[in-house]
Amino acid sequence: MFTSMMGRDMAVDLGTANTLIYVRGRGIVLNEPSVVAVNVKDGRPLAVGIEAKRMVGRTPSYIQAIRPLKDGVIADFEICEKMLRYFINKVYQRRWVKPRMVICVPAGVTGVEKRAVQEAAEYAGARKVVHIVEEPMAAAIGAGLPVQEPSGNMIVDIGGGTTEVAVISLGGIVASQSARVAGDELDEAIIQFIKKEYALALGERTAEEVKIALGSAWPLQEELTAEIRGRDLVTGLPKTIVTSTEEIREAIAEPISAIVDAVKITLDQTPPELAADIMERGIVLTGGGALLLGLPERLQAETGMPIEVADNPLYSVVLGSGQIMEEFDAIKDVLFPSSSTY
Numbered sequence: 001m002f003t004s005m006m007g008r009d010m011a012v013d014l015g016t017a018n019t020l021i022y023v024r025g026r027g028i029v030l031n032e033p034s035v036v037a038v039n040v041k042d043g044r045p046l047a048v049g050i051e052a053k054r055m056v057g058r059t060p061s062y063i064q065a066i067r068p069l070k071d072g073v074i075a076d077f078e079i080c081e082k083m084l085r086y087f088i089n090k091v092y093q094r095r096w097v098k099p100r101m102v103i104c105v106p107a108g109v110t111g112v113e114k115r116a117v118q119e120a121a122e123y124a125g126a127r128k129v130v131h132i133v134e135e136p137m138a139a140a141i142g143a144g145l146p147v148q149e150p151s152g153n154m155i156v157d158i159g160g161g162t163t164e165v166a167v168i169s170l171g172g173i174v175a176s177q178s179a180r181v182a183g184d185e186l187d188e189a190i191i192q193f194i195k196k197e198y199a200l201a202l203g204e205r206t207a208e209e210v211k212i213a214l215g216s217a218w219p220l221q222e223e224l225t226a227e228i229r230g231r232d233l234v235t236g237l238p239k240t241i242v243t244s245t246e247e248i249r250e251a252i253a254e255p256i257s258a259i260v261d262a263v264k265i266t267l268d269q270t271p272p273e274l275a276a277d278i279m280e281r282g283i284v285l286t287g288g289g290a291l292l293l294g295l296p297e298r299l300q301a302e303t304g305m306p307i308e309v310a311d312n313p314l315y316s317v318v319l320g321s322g323q324i325m326e327e328f329d330a331i332k333d334v335l336f337p338s339s340s341t342y
Contacts, residue, residue, distance in 0.1 A: 008024075008092075008098075008099045008100060008127075009023070009024040009099060009100045009101075009102075009325055010022065010023050010024070010088075010091065010099045010100075010101055010102075010325075011101070011102040011103070011104075011318060011321035011322040011324070011325045012084075012101060012102070012103045012104070012121070012318075012321070013104050013135075013138070013317040013318035013321060014034070014069065014080075014084070014103060014104065014105075014117065015034060015069070015072075015159055015160055015161070015317075016034060016067070016069045016070065016071065016072055016159060016160035016161030016162070016182075016183075016184060017033065017034060017159065017160025017161070017183060017184070017288065018031060018032065018033055018034060018160070018314075019031075019032055019033075019034045019049075019083070019084075019087060020315065020317070020318035021087060021088075021091055021318070022318050022319065022321065022322030022325070023091060023099075024322075024325055024326060027322070028315060028318060028319070028322070029091050030087055030090060030091055031315075032048070032049030032050050032087065033049055033050060033052065033053035034067055034068065034069050034083065034160075035048070035049065035052040035053045035055075035056065035065055035066070035067050036048050036052050036065070036066050036067075036068060036079050036082060036083050037051070037052040037055045037059065037063055037064070037065045037066075038063070038064050038065075038066055038079065039062060039063060040061075040062050040063065040064050041062055043078075045079070045082050045083075045086070046063060048082075048083055048086040048087070049083075049086070049087070052065055053065075053205075056203070056204055056205055057203035057204060057205055066079050068080035068083055069161060070161060071161040071162055071180040071184075072105070072106035072109070072135075072159065072161040072162035072178075072180070073105075073106070073109055073113045073116070073117075073161075074113070074116045074117060074120060077116060077119075077120060080120045081120045081123045081124050082124075084120055084121060084124035084125075085123075085124040085125055088124055088125050088126070089125075098125055098126065098127035099125075099126055099127060100126070100127055100128050101121050101126040101127075101128070102131050102133055102321045102322075102324055102325045102328075103117055103118070103121055103131075103132055103133070103321075104132075104133050104134070104135045104138050104317055104318075104321050105117050105132055105133070105134065105135065106134070106135050106161075106162045106164055106178050107134045107135060107136050107164050107166060107173065107176045107178045108162070108164075108176075108177075108178025108180075109178075114132055117132065118132060131324070131328075133320075133321050133324060134164075134166075134173065135157055135159075135162075135164050135317055136155050136157055136164040136165070136166035136168070136173065136176060137166070137168065137173060137320070138316075138317045138318075138320035138321040138324065139155050139157040139164070139286045139287070139310075139316040139317045139320055140153055140155040140166070140168050140284070140320065141319075141320035141321075141323050141324060142286070142310070142312070142315065142316035142317055142318070142319035142320030142321075142322075142323065143155065143284050143286050143310035143311070143316045143320070144310075144311070145168070145284060147168045147169075147171055148170065148171045149169075149170070150169060150170050151169060151274070151277045151281075152167055152168075152169055152174075152270065152273070152274030152275065152276075152277035152278045152281070153167070153168045153169065153277075153278075153281065153284075154166070154167050154168075154266070154267075154270075154278045154281075154282075154283045154284065154305075155168065155283075155284050155286060156259075156263055156283055156284070156285050156286070156287075156290075156299075157285075157286045157287045157316070157317065158182050158183070158259060158285065158286075158287040158288065158289025158290055158292075158295075159182050159183065159287045159288060159289065159317075160182055160183040160184050160288065161180065161182055161183075161184055162178055162179065162180050162181075162182050163177075163178075163179045163181055163182045163258075163259050163262055163287075163289065164176070164177075164178055165177045165178075165179075165262045165263050165265075165266040166266070167266060167269075167270045167274055167278065169274055174270065174271065174274060175266050175269035175270045175271075176266060177262040177263075177265050177266045179258055179259065179261075179262040181255045181258040181259060181262075182255075182259075182287075182289055183208075183211070183288055183289055185255040185258075186211050186215060186252045186255050186256075186289075186292075187204060187207040187208050187211055188207070189251050189252045189254060189255055190202070190207045190210050190211055190215075190248060190251050190252065191204075191207045192251075193247070193248075193250070193251030194207075194210075194228065194230065194241075194243070194251070195233065197247070198241050198243075199232065199233040199234050200228070200230040200231065200232060200233065200239060200241055201230050201231045201232075201233055202228065202230045203230075206228065206229070206230065210226070210228055210243070210248060211248070211252070211292075212291075213226055214226055214243065214244070214245045214248040215245075215248055215249075215252060215292050215293065216245050216248070216249050216292065216293040216294040217249070217252075217256045217292055217293070217294040217295040217297075217298040218293075218294030218295070218297040218298040218301070219249075219294070220245055220293060220294060223244055223245045223246055224244065224245045225242055225243065225244045225245075226242070226243065226244075227240050227241070227242055228240070228241055228242075228243055245293075249294075256295075256298065259289070260298065260299060260302050260303075263283070263299060263302075263303060264302065264303065267303060267305075278305060279305060281306075282305055282306030282307055282308050283299065283303070283305050283306070283307050283308075284308055284309075284310055285299075285307060285308070285309045285310065285313065286309075286310040286313045286316035286317070287313055287314070287316070287317070288313070288314055290309045290310065290313040291309075291313060291314075296308070296309060
């Protein structure tokens, strides 16, 4: 009986780009894109997660691939609830299981946005949302930072919809910035740049592939080039162009500067004692954006601080929230002195 109870508790990183689920005693059991393909005629979900992501930009008019989260918060409540229900049912084959949940939200969300996340989880079948955790705190724990010590730990979590920057000491967030500029904005900047420079229309998926292959925030020792295929806006026919890392760096310069500014503003708000600790220990990068080429070098040049990328940047938030759930009774007083348990 105890083991079945043990498998009920789950931690969810409900991300703009991907949703990850960690189950107590089992580890990470699900990592799928936060996308739902819906039949517009009757509102029926046709595919969720990986299947739906494959359909983005490739659907007939009556099917729409929807991303229910935008900038880290719920943009479409009903679709988000259906997506969560699907993921919970995928993890637990038995329908009667109603898991307890720890769920992550960006640090800058409002009370209303937080409540929406909690309600979506409960409608989707969670028995109780045990706790809503701020993403930078979960990311810092997942990255292995000593958050409960009286010393400054700085985390920069660059996801799909938001960039979370926080300085943590004694289990609490001392200074933080939540910028709604992250992976999605980089994709959009690439789409707009290629449209303007080459009169070529790119889809979301292609822009994401270009970002992963050619995106960089700092000059590289060896600059790369690659072919991109899209639709010529003049003739309407398919067309291939060759672009380089220098061009893509220029394309994403603005959102990258916004991320760097968020880090600088947070450092500016940090008490001197903690700033000295960060100078010694460095800033830790997590999230998918941490994998962008040259970003550590750019941040180091702009802030003068040592920068390191977490071991599992894509999984830091879900591993951290899983750890909170595993050791909930031991650390809840330190981690959540001001928030209430739902």
